[in-house]
Amino acid sequence: MTAALRGRRAALAVLAAAGLPLAGIGRALALSGLAPDVPAADLLDPAQSAVFRAWFVRIVGEQLRQGPTPRWYQRDCAGLVRFAVGEALRVHDARWLRANGMQGAASARQLPPELNLTAAQRTLGQRWTRADGSTGAYASALALVQGNSRFVARNVNLALPGDLLFYDQGDEQHLMIWMGQSLAYHTGTVTRTDNGLRAVTLSRLMQWNDSRWQPQDGNPNFIGVFRFAFLSR
Numbered sequence: 001m002t003a004a005l006r007g008r009r010a011a012l013a014v015l016a017a018a019g020l021p022l023a024g025i026g027r028a029l030a031l032s033g034l035a036p037d038v039p040a041a042d043l044l045d046p047a048q049s050a051v052f053r054a055w056f057v058r059i060v061g062e063q064l065r066q067g068p069t070p071r072w073y074q075r076d077c078a079g080l081v082r083f084a085v086g087e088a089l090r091v092h093d094a095r096w097l098r099a100n101g102m103q104g105a106a107s108a109r110q111l112p113p114e115l116n117l118t119a120a121q122r123t124l125g126q127r128w129t130r131a132d133g134s135t136g137a138y139a140s141a142l143a144l145v146q147g148n149s150r151f152v153a154r155n156v157n158l159a160l161p162g163d164l165l166f167y168d169q170g171d172e173q174h175l176m177i178w179m180g181q182s183l184a185y186h187t188g189t190v191t192r193t194d195n196g197l198r199a200v201t202l203s204r205l206m207q208w209n210d211s212r213w214q215p216q217d218g219n220p221n222f223i224g225v226f227r228f229a230f231l232s233r
Helices: 003-017 025-032 046-066 077-088 094-099 105-109 141-146 202-206
Strands: 149-153 164-168 173-178 183-186 197-200 222-228
Touching: 046 077, 046 183, 046 197, 077 141, 077 173, 077 183, 141 149, 141 164, 141 173, 197 202
Parallel strands: none
Antiparallel strands: 149 222, 164 173, 164 222, 173 183, 183 197
16 A cells, blocks of 8 residues: 555544545545644744745745755655755755855845744754654655645635645645745656746636646635645734
């Protein structure tokens, strides 16, 4: 049994125990209203949340602009999210800026302010809650929303930069990142000529030829917008 399938079955068991309708795992997750508990010491306050979002979106944007950094080695949609979260939570000193191609004066003027966090908050990207209840640096797309995010809405207009769009395509789940002007994602496939990274406008995605990817209320594969549980807004 694959890890993804085990995660899906674990999620189903939790929702069934709660007496929730199981028309589909994704829709049940979205409509359940269940949200993971975040220790108060880990919760980012509104100001920290806003700065985190700015860094998270900037780091994803740099992967699109410059190409994937070698330090991002799990190349799929969930891997992009995990990588960008971990980097956003780091101290963005001169060494970090050089390593990420942001050391130029023009680039530095456009950077978000530094994110002031506690030592525990810095490790949030290493403590994802997984389907079996354990924690670690790896979490699947399903686990990222099931155990680490809260449901916002199925209306994309309510998304804030850095929020996640979650799709359940049956045997696979997929994440997209709302960047404020567009959506970023990784296809999960890498070739010598294609790094798998994509950016698409919302208007184009709404008219996507494959309707399974349209973030429309009538699309059963689109589960909705999710927000990291450690953000207070």
